[in-house]
Amino acid sequence: MGLEDYLRDKNESGANDSWLNNIPIPKYKQPVYIIIIFIVLYVIVFVLCILGNLVVCYIIARTATLRDVTHSFILNLAVSDLLVGVFCIPFTLVGHIFTENNLGDVMCKVSPMLQGMSVATSVFTLTAIAFDRYCLIVHPTRDRLTVRQAVYLIIAILVVAAIIMSPQSIVRRDQSFxxxxxxxxxxxxxxxxxxxxxxxxxxxxxxxxxxxxxxxTFPYGRTGIKLWMSKSAAAPKACSNQTEQRSRIIKMMVIIVAVFAITWMPLYSCWLLEDFGQLNNSQSEILHSYIYPVARVMAFANSAVDPFIYGFYSSNLRSRVADICRLQKTKTNVEARNNNNAEKTLDIVRKPRSFQVNLPDNRNMPEVANE
Structure with missing residues (x-):
């Protein structure tokens, strides 16, 4: 039972409780050293989430060769993770630290709903990628999704995610007791x-x-078996670069799904425990003050880890990042060299501060007779 349900039941029943009546309600839910630990963890996850997903979004949006179906889905994942970093991580941290809501009614509704939409969008997009890879490798003769169809599918995923999370905007609110x-x-x-x-x-x-x-597990299992059988039946030299690239993409997506399942499992366990575990008031307080913050930062870490998985397994993304770094380094060196050349040119053409010529004294020169 959450704090909001406990307070509502107490107000409706009029029962006395020493936890609320005999001691003052603290401003913070945890001791200072626990709050510092939470802040450090959330800040690290926030910075990695924002920087990593911004880089992925920038590279895919600016690289024409990456505008295919798979990278369109990856771009959707990166945007969803970016929304988690911007709208969920900071406000969730504030909500876990302070006993009283300091964010107002709007963020009380918006932040959890965006978090839920992001999770639904991510997991549905992962499923779409799984079946797209399955059709490409197991059934190569079938027509693949086009980029336009992938965009339509992404829009449909966003609509479905919004519908699923719409009850949150109705039942969540800021209420005074x-x-x-x-x-x-x-x-x-x-x-x-x-x-x-x-x-x-x-x-x-x-x-x-x-x-x-x-x-x-079904499409990735079938796809993995198909790739393994293809490599086993062919000679080593017959394994093309395209097959190797497909294999790396499959490994990347399997790891992303596994990381999603592991990082979100604690938070879903907390939700189920709260609703079906019949916790008493003390257990509910511990769950909300200490276990929930850790479970949520683990879930948010999924949004921070995904970009690094993309970069490790996707040679296209990794090479593009290297190209951008080399370009930036070359640009910096050229600018520095131009500045040095300009300074040397100014030193050459600069007018001297003083110019003195020692002419001989006419008084000491011999007189020349006029002819």
Missing amino acids: QIGQLTLSVCGEFWPSPLLRKAYSAFLFVIRYAAPVLIN
Whole structure:
């Protein structure tokens, strides 16, 4: 049971509780040293998430050779991860540190909804990539998705993700509670009944986590077997660069799905434990103050790790990053050389400060007779 449900039940029943009535409500949920640890972790994940996904978005958008179906999906993943870094990580950290909501009603609704949309978009996009790779390798004679069709599919994924997360904009709000002489503002989910909340949590767990992860095992399993059999049947020299590149992309996507499953598992476990575990007030306080912040930073770390997986397994992205670095280094060297040449030119043409000519004294020269 969340803090918002506990406070609402207390206000409706009028029951006394020593946790709220006998001691003042603290401003922070954790001790200072725990808060510092949380801040450091969230800042590291935030910086890596923003920088890494910005680089991926920039490279794919500016490189014509990367404007294919697979990289269109990867661009969608990077944009989703970037939205998590901008709209979710900072506000989630603030919400985990302070007992009272300091972000207002708008961010109370927007931040969790964007986080949920990003997760749904990412996992549905991973599934689309899995089946696109499956059709390309296992059924190469079939027509592939075009870039235009991939864009339409991405738009459909975004619409479906928004529909799935739309209840969040209805049940989440900032609500004030009167605790003695104090008014406590809490951001939470206020469902009409506990049964609806449990049903929605189970639905999200299945549609955004369990089902996509299980479904992805089929196309990647079949694709991996097909690639392995192709390499085993052919001579080493017959293995083309295209086959090797496809194999690297399959490994990259399998690792991305595995990292997603591992990093998001603790947070989904916390949600299920909160809704179905029948926790008492003390256990719920520990869950919200200490376990949730760690579980969420692990989930956010998925958005920070993805760009580095792209760069490690995608030779196109890695070579493009190297080209940009070399270009920037060359540009810097050229500018420095031009500046040095300009300074030398100025030294040559600069007018001297003083110019003195020692002429002989006419008084000491012999007189010349006029002819």
